[in-house]
Amino acid sequence: MEYVLLALLAVPIGCAIVFTLIPGHYPQLIRYVAFLGAAAMFIMSAAVFFGYEINGESGLQYELRWDWLENIGFFGEDGITLFLAVDGIAAPLVFLNGIVIFAAVFVSWNIANRNKDFFILLFLLVAGVYGVFMSQDLFFFFFWYEVAVLPMYLLIVIWGASSDFGTFTRTKEYGAMKLTLMLVAGSVLIFVAIFATFTEAGLGTFDMTQLREVSYDEDFQKWCFPLFMIGFGVLAGMWPLHTWSPDGHVAAPTGVSMLHAGVLMKLGAFGILRVGMDILPEGAAFWAPVLMTVGVTGALYGAVSALSQTDLKYMVGYSSVSHMGYVLMGLASMTTIGVTGSVLQMFAHGVMTALMFTNVGAIYDQAHLRDMTKFGGIAKVMPRHTAFFTIAGLSSLGLPGLAGFVAEFHIFVGVFQADYYWAGALGILAAAITATYILRMLARAYFGPLNEHWEGLKEMRIGEQFAAALLIAAILFMGLWPAPFVDSITDSVNSISGIA
Amino acid sequence: MVSGNIEWELLAPEFILAGWAAAIILLDLFWGRLGKEPLGYLAAAGAFVAAGVALIWADDTTDVGGLIDINDYTTFFRVFFALIGGFACIASARYVKQKLLHPGEYYALILMTVIGATGMAASSELLTAYISLELLSFSLYVLTSYSKFDLRSNEGGLKYNLLGAFASAFLLYGIGLVYGTTGTTSFAGIGEVLSGDIDDIRYGLYLGIALITVGLGFKVAAVPFHMYTPDAYEGAPLPVTALISAISKAAAMALILKLFAQAFLPIIDDWRYVAAGLAVVTMALGNLVAIQQSNIKRLFAYSSIGQVGYLLVGIAALSPETASALVLHMVGYVATNLAAFVAIIVYYNWTGREEISEFKGLAQRAPYLALSLTIALFSLAGMPLFAGFATKFILFQAAAEEDLLWLAGVASFFSFISLYYYLVIIREMYLGEPDEKSRFPTPWFEYGALSILIAAVFVIGLYPQPVYEVVEDSTNSIFLPADDDALVEQR
DSSP, X not given: OTTHHHHHHHHHHHHHHHXXXXXXXXXXXXXXXXXXXXXXXXXXXXXXXXXXOOOSSOOOEEEEEEEEEOSBTTBOTTSEEEEEEEOTXXXXXXXXXXXXHHHHHHHTTTOOXXXXXXXXXXXXXXXXXXXHHHBOBHHHHHHHHHHHHXXXXXXXXXXXXXXXXXXXXXXXXXXXXXXXXXXXXHHHHHXXXXXXXXXXXXXXXXXXXXXXXXXXXHHHHHHHHHHHHHXXXXXXXXXXXXXXXXXXXXXXXXXXXXXXXXXXHHHHHHHIIIIIIHHOHHHHHHXXXXXXXXXXXXXXXXXXXXXXXXXXXHHHHHHHHHHHHHHHHHHHHOSHHHHHHHXXXXXXXXXXXXXXXXXXXXXXXXXXOOBGGGOOOGGGTOHHHHHHHHHHHHHHTTOTTSHHHHHHHHHHHHHHHTTOHHHHHHHHHHHHHHHHHHHHXXXXXXXXXXXXXXTTOXXXXXXXXXXXXXXXXXXXXXXXXXXXXXXHHHHHHTTSTTOO | OOOSOOOGGGGHHHHHHHHHHHHHHHHHHHOGGGOHHHHHHHHHHHXXXXXXXXXXXXXXXXXXXXXXXXXXXXXXXXXXXXXXXXXXXHHHHHHHHHHOSOHHHHHHHHHHHHHHHHHHHHBOBHHHHHHHHHHHHHHHHHHXXXXXXXHHHHHHHHHHHHHHHHHHHHHHHHHHHHHHHHSOOBHHHHXXXXXXXXXXXXXXXXXXXXXXXXXXXXHHTOTTSOTTHHHHHHHSOHHHHHXXXXXXXHHHHHHHHHHIIIIIGGGHHHHHHHHXXXXXXXXXXXXXXXXXXXXXXXXXXXXXXXXXHHXXXXXXXXXXXXXXXXXXXXXXXXXXXXXXXXXXXXXXXXXXXXXXXXXXXXXXXXXXXXXHHHHHXXXXXXXXXXXXXXXXXXXXXXXXXXXXXXXXXXXXXXXXXXXXXXXXXXXXXXXXXXXXXXXXXXXXXXXXXXXXXHHHHHHXXXXXXXXXXXXXXXXXXXXXXXXXXXXXXXX
16 A cells, blocks of 8 residues: 555656657547546545554654655655655545545546647646645655646636726736735745754754754754745735735646645645645744734635625635635644644535636636626526535525535634634634625526526536536535544544644 | 876767857858758757766766866766757757857857857866856857847857957966966866965955856856946847856856866865855845836846856855755756746747737737746746755755855845745736737647746756756765865765
8 A cells, every 4th residue: 555645746747748749739548548647636635534543653654765865965764765655634635626626637638739848748747745734844745735836827827817807807817916926925935944944953954854853953843833824824815924825826828726625735734734834833932823824814805805706706716715724724623623623624624626727617618708797697507506505605604504614613612622713713704704705606697686697507417517516525525524534533643742 | 297198088978069060150141041040959959969978978077188078977067068059059040040140050069059068068177167167158249249240149159259348357366366376277286275274375366266156157247247238138149148158157057066166175165255255245136126127138137147146056065965966956957047048939920029018918929938937927926836946945044054044044034035026927927818819820849848847847857866866966076075174074
């Protein structure tokens, strides 16, 4: 089983190589290869998650280690190793990635313009995401992090869409450039923080399991942690550095939005937890109030912004900012239950937002319009689509029985446990606002009398329905039976020093 | 001055290159039927032969008359420069056929630059280094103005020549002062003097070092001595631009590294922040001005200035560990930059265009070329999978290890800035609509060279250990045992 993680990297990269070898005029062949690759990733991801043994030892499992740079220059023993392993936190996120890519391939089935290049870049992105979740070496953690960011620019610029708001337009070039530059700017801070940590530890290795054992000087932790927090925070959509997120997600094609909002943003929060809090616990404790403040601000700000959007995709984009705010709140609580909630929320928001983007994409492909005020009564012509969107919305607003509730409940308990009453209260207010904009959107666009202009709309494609069903299955699974998730996450969260 | 016996056979690779250069000129003169294009491939073959012969002295340590070291450092750079020269010849072949006169002299001059560059890396004393540097520079001055009916080429060549002569004067004066104060021109000898008490000679010596820095700073195009770069890059025929950006910088960097490691290392605390300051302004100006460029040659001129800034970071943090990281980054940079230039040359051969906006729609007309150029540009910007990420990471980490974390941070920041202007080119290639839809004919030789370079970019980016080991062996041989002691004491 130790090769399953390597296979999870090899399959997307191998597929990308296969795509380059297939001539561009066989689009159907490329789709089948993409389907097979995504199916393999889905199955292996599920195997990793369900095969993860919860044994109370919180250890790394499926370990695989290959030397990369050793005993050279300033590198010592184990200088840089391709060290793959998952713990209870990473396992569900690996599963999440498998689900979302499988769904995204179905949603992207009909891409006609250069679908070969599209799938090459998409699979590279997926490889990067897997790499981040599985790397136990700081160099490769960052390596895969950048690999995940790298294809975004081309994916948005070539297959994206510009938004015309009448008085002004938000071009896809603008969204792509903004996203890329902000994320890479964040990487600069991470870069510096990694250099500093490596030097401070003085071990000559980037092995995170060893870096974690070092007790760093407190002052060092205090100035170094914010570099990680802000650097990763950019990708996590941390207010006020979230502005790339709505523009980028709206400009991106549906499949890419699903992956980006669904899993890529999680890399940011995962980085804060895995690298920042786990290696520099005292720094994390010192900066936790700040993280809590920006988290709760983001949750509220995102919700209020989503409330004021009439564009469906912008609404979903801002709701992502809002939900990632909860993730940061959970992390900042520094309690077992709160941090567990954050990881749960990463999973829950991942599948939920991927489902939302699937639905927005489905209607946009037909109507070429995303303004919810121009729709009305769509439920009559697209009943399944409406049902899917409703379920996503209900999970988003935290309806018990669906994934969002489980996650947010944990987070709020954690936040109150850590005595951040004000933050907990404001977070719950944000959840109420979420309910408002979700229900209002459903009421305006989907229920009520049918706007006759849209009588000709057809039900969403069967592939999209399958993708939606897959994502809904995940939402229900976690919502109705959260035990496997909670147990595996709690198991590993307990071992992080500094989390009470 | 001359110590020991002179074993001429140790210089066999250089003799081969010089002889080959002469043979190329004669071939061109007496056998014109051969045509222009095969001449280029023939010249490249000569460079590769020289590289192969240089390998004979792998792991040897000896010297020629106390003037030229034959050690792993020399062997490494002999091979490296010969490969650069060879690739430049291959990339030139079709360009020269279409655009230039007198191919024989052109290729002969490229081979001469290789000799000059090798001499800079191999010399163990200042005057040999100076002569080698002049050999390299003069060959490049001529090559820059080679397109003699093009005004820009003449302008660029003249500017390069005049400013280069000026810089040489600085360098010579600096060498004079260092010799006057230390009584020797040998790197090791200067290092010995500087390890002792230098209070009596401090001012003259420092002035000398400063002047040498100016002279060599010009050669690597460090700010503020970079003024000639954009014009020379823009004016020179494209393959020559590629050659300048690769061999001239790498050779000057190899010399700086050896000189500072062997001669000036004992007083590193006195010049470290000067080097750091030069690195910062070089990175800042190169990367910021590159954003404004619309001509791809000028863009690469400024981007290469920025790249020199990263290399200077390694000089500011000089130590055996940084030296190997620096050379590793240089290898990655040169491979990447040559790949980018080969791609640009191929495009220029097709269309005669060099404005960035004229690259629009390239992805539709030549997907492989567009992909290769994209890979090269992402590598230059320091994106993972490619050489730029791994080598920059190692280099900046090395700087951080030497207490220059802030400098590593500045370098990372400017590396981020550079992503913007590289993305602009990528956007044109993939997003623009081409004027015509037709595919370009495939140039097999150029694509072959390009594929090898791109493969190198991937190898260094994905598994640098073997290359890094070779590089470390070579840089270890320039750090004399005595200097290691001094380093230990400093710590």
